[in-house]
Amino acid sequence: MINIFKALGDSHRLNILKLLTCREMGACEIIQAIGLSQPAIAHHLKILKQAGLINSEKEGKIVFYTLNKDGLREFYKQVDGFLDELACFSCSRPKPSPLRQNPNLCTEMGFDPEACEKIIDEEKIIIKRKRR
Amino acid sequence: MINIFKALGDSHRLNILKLLTCREMGACEIIQAIGLSQPAIAHHLKILKQAGLINSEKEGKIVFYTLNKDGLREFYKQVDGFLDELACFSCSRPKPSPLRQNPNLCTEMGFDPEACEKIIDEEKIIIKRKRR
């Protein structure tokens, strides 16, 4: 999902996607519509392709690009799940930090140990933690 | 929306958001949980704040951060609208490129003029177009 966020975090790439709304375009059309160099467009198209946001189909010399609707749908589902889990919209209010009770916690013991052993991403990577 | 995509396109920032799931955290807790320097965390928090993804509340020396649920909800709506407009999920198949009929169009006349006068983003900026 982070690669999709990165892919979408560029105005030229967003514009390419918008150009592809409801139509296919040859790469040469995209080049001239956007107004960047051919290699730059090729680069952006590659990033969009790798992110699963567009399809490509070669016919003769020309490569035709279209939106990858399945990829976009999948991305939508991921964002939905991510935000749902994250913001827990059904929950009431966030649990107060232990620093509210004891403002010296950070100094005394670094931080809330429970918090820091939490697994924070899908790849099950445990967040780094300074040892004392 | 692009600033939110940019904000989300960084693993540390995604991890900060995940840490804030259902709880508030003081900046010092976040610093130690993520394991980056204090200025680096301050920088990431600023970007998340500016993107409208988190709230901050100062109490004494400590700044407490929480998720901005309204901001997240708003982002969700924007992504929903963006993808809906983009992929036009109700539509059938993309309109074929004029290059399908005439593969020399790119060379002969540059590109489909109609396509290139299309306004391609919310800010009503007309896409650049090479003059012949």
Add this chain to the structure above:
DNA sequence: ATTTTATATATTTAAATAATTAAATATTTA
């Protein structure tokens, strides 16, 4: 048919730009 020649796209390379980071410093508050 085979060899040119031109066109469309991809890749490589190098330069410019932007993002990330830690160190140093400043600001705020206890």
Add this chain to the structure above:
DNA sequence: TAAATATTTAATTATTTAAATATATAAAAT
């Protein structure tokens, strides 16, 4: 004072870009 956070600065790293080159396909010429 000291602690928590923010800002500034400078270095590193990543991204974006155009120029040059490579590859693939098609059309033209031999």
